[in-house]
Amino acid sequence: MSSDFYTSSILPHAAIIIKICRAYTNTEEDFEDYYQEVCLQIWKSRDNFQEQSEWSTWVFRLSLNVSLSLLKKKKNNHQHFASDYSPVxxxxxxxxxxxxxxxxxxxxxxxxxxxxxxxxxxxxxxxxxxxxxxxxxxxxxxxxxxxxxxxxxxxxxxxxxxx
Amino acid sequence: MERSIESIWKEGFLTSEELVVPKIINLYDKKSSHLVDKFARMFRINVKGIVIGAFVVLLLSWLVRIPYMGIGFFIALIPLAYVNYKLMKGLDQIDKTVNSYSYLKSFDTWLKEMISINQKFARVFYPFVLLAVLAGYWFGPIGGDMPGEAFLAGLKHQFPDMLLIFGYPLYLTLAVLLILALVSIFAGRIYMFDLNLVYGRQIQRLKDILADLEELRKNSSF
CATH class of the missing domain: 1.10.10 (Arc Repressor Mutant, subunit A)
Incomplete structure (x- = not known):
C-alpha cells in the first residue's frame, strides 16, 4: 500500500474505521489487527469502488464486512485469543x-x-x-x-x- | 438529566483517546484472515492433501501387496481433487465490497453449490472406494496368487450346493451389491458428516449471521 493512498483515501476516514474496529474487539491487540486488516482490504479492493456510493459509505461497508469476517474467524479459531477470556x-x-x-x-x-x-x-x-x-x-x-x-x-x- | 445514547456517543469521542490512529506495521505481511480467506486456505490444503493422499495410498498399496486398492483409490481421488480445485476458483472470485448480506450470501451460495456437487460426486466416490478395497483384497498382488479365488474355492468346498452367478456366490454378490447401493444412497449424508467435522463451526456461524440479516430484511419480523 502506498503511503499516498493511505494518507489521501484512508486516513480521512480513519475515525469511522476505528469506531467499527473498536466495536468488534475487546483488546488493543485485536483492535490493531482489525484496523490493519481493514486498511489492507480497502487497498486491495480499491479497484472495485464504482462510485455508485460515497467513498465514505464504501469504506464503512468494507470495514463492517471485514470486521464481521474477522470476528467469525476468531470465534471459529481453535486457538483462543486472550480476549476470549477477558471481560468486555x-x-x-x-x-x-x-x-x-x-x-x-x-x-x-x-x-x-x-x-x-x-x-x-x-x-x-x-x-x-x-x-x-x-x-x-x-x-x-x-x-x-x-x-x-x-x-x-x-x-x-x-x-x-x-x- | 439522563443523557441520550446519541449525546454520550458524540461527546465520548471528543474527550476520549479512542480515535488515536494505530500505526500501520508490516501491512503487506498481514495475512488476509477473514472467514472466506480461511475457507479458501483450508480448501486449498484439502485439495493438495487429496492429491498427495492419492499418491501415498498408491505407493503403500504396492508395498503391502494390494495394488488394485491403491489404483482404485487413485482413480477415485484424482477427479475428486480436480472437481474441488475447480470449485476453489469460484471461491476466490467472491466480491468483498458488496453489502454485508450480499457478501455472506455469495459465500453461502458458493458453499451450497460446493456441497451439492460433492454430494453428487460422493454417490459414485464412496461405492467406488469400497469396491477398490474389495478389489485390493480379492486380487492381491499383480501376477501373484488371488486371495479371492482361494476364498471362493474354500466357500465352494464348504457349501457345494450354493447358488452361483457368473461363478460367484449369489447371496454374497447380492450382499455386496446391497452394501454398495446403501453406501451410494447414504453418500450425501456421509459427505455431510465429513464436511461438518472440518467446517461445521464455520458453517454454523455463517448460518447464524445470515439468519440475523434475513430477519432484518423481513417486515413481518418487526
Whole structure:
C-alpha cells in the first residue's frame, strides 16, 4: 500500500474505521489487527469502488464486512485469543480520560449481536436509514424499527437490567 | 438529566483517546484472515492433501501387496481433487465490497453449490472406494496368487450346493451389491458428516449471521 493512498483515501476516514474496529474487539491487540486488516482490504479492493456510493459509505461497508469476517474467524479459531477470556471492557491505559458513560455505552454496544452492532454504529454516525439499509443489504423500512429495538436493548444493558 | 445514547456517543469521542490512529506495521505481511480467506486456505490444503493422499495410498498399496486398492483409490481421488480445485476458483472470485448480506450470501451460495456437487460426486466416490478395497483384497498382488479365488474355492468346498452367478456366490454378490447401493444412497449424508467435522463451526456461524440479516430484511419480523 502506498503511503499516498493511505494518507489521501484512508486516513480521512480513519475515525469511522476505528469506531467499527473498536466495536468488534475487546483488546488493543485485536483492535490493531482489525484496523490493519481493514486498511489492507480497502487497498486491495480499491479497484472495485464504482462510485455508485460515497467513498465514505464504501469504506464503512468494507470495514463492517471485514470486521464481521474477522470476528467469525476468531470465534471459529481453535486457538483462543486472550480476549476470549477477558471481560468486555476498554483497555485500562486508554480509558483514563474517557467518560464513564461513554465507556459503558461502548461496552454495551459490544454486547449486541454482530449485525446490531453494525446497525447502531451507522445510526450513531448519523447515516440515513437509506444509507444504513444500503450498507446492511436490507430495506429502509426495517431499519427504524430495528434501531428502536437496539436502543431499548442498549438502555437495558446500561441500566443493568440485562447482561 | 439522563443523557441520550446519541449525546454520550458524540461527546465520548471528543474527550476520549479512542480515535488515536494505530500505526500501520508490516501491512503487506498481514495475512488476509477473514472467514472466506480461511475457507479458501483450508480448501486449498484439502485439495493438495487429496492429491498427495492419492499418491501415498498408491505407493503403500504396492508395498503391502494390494495394488488394485491403491489404483482404485487413485482413480477415485484424482477427479475428486480436480472437481474441488475447480470449485476453489469460484471461491476466490467472491466480491468483498458488496453489502454485508450480499457478501455472506455469495459465500453461502458458493458453499451450497460446493456441497451439492460433492454430494453428487460422493454417490459414485464412496461405492467406488469400497469396491477398490474389495478389489485390493480379492486380487492381491499383480501376477501373484488371488486371495479371492482361494476364498471362493474354500466357500465352494464348504457349501457345494450354493447358488452361483457368473461363478460367484449369489447371496454374497447380492450382499455386496446391497452394501454398495446403501453406501451410494447414504453418500450425501456421509459427505455431510465429513464436511461438518472440518467446517461445521464455520458453517454454523455463517448460518447464524445470515439468519440475523434475513430477519432484518423481513417486515413481518418487526
Amino acid at each position: 471492557e476498554l483497555p485500562e491505559e486508554r480509558t483514563d480520560n474517557t467518560d464513564d458513560s461513554f465507556k459503558q455505552l461502548y461496552n454495551a454496544i459490544r454486547k449486541l449481536s454482530e449485525v446490531d452492532r453494525g446497525v447502531i454504529l451507522l445510526y450513531l454516525e448519523e447515516k440515513s436509514y437509506q444509507e444504513i439499509a444500503d450498507i446492511m443489504g436490507t430495506n429502509p423500512n426495517n431499519i427504524g424499527v430495528r434501531i428502536k429495538r437496539i436502543k431499548e436493548r442498549l438502555k437495558k444493558i446500561l441500566d443493568g437490567k440485562i447482561n
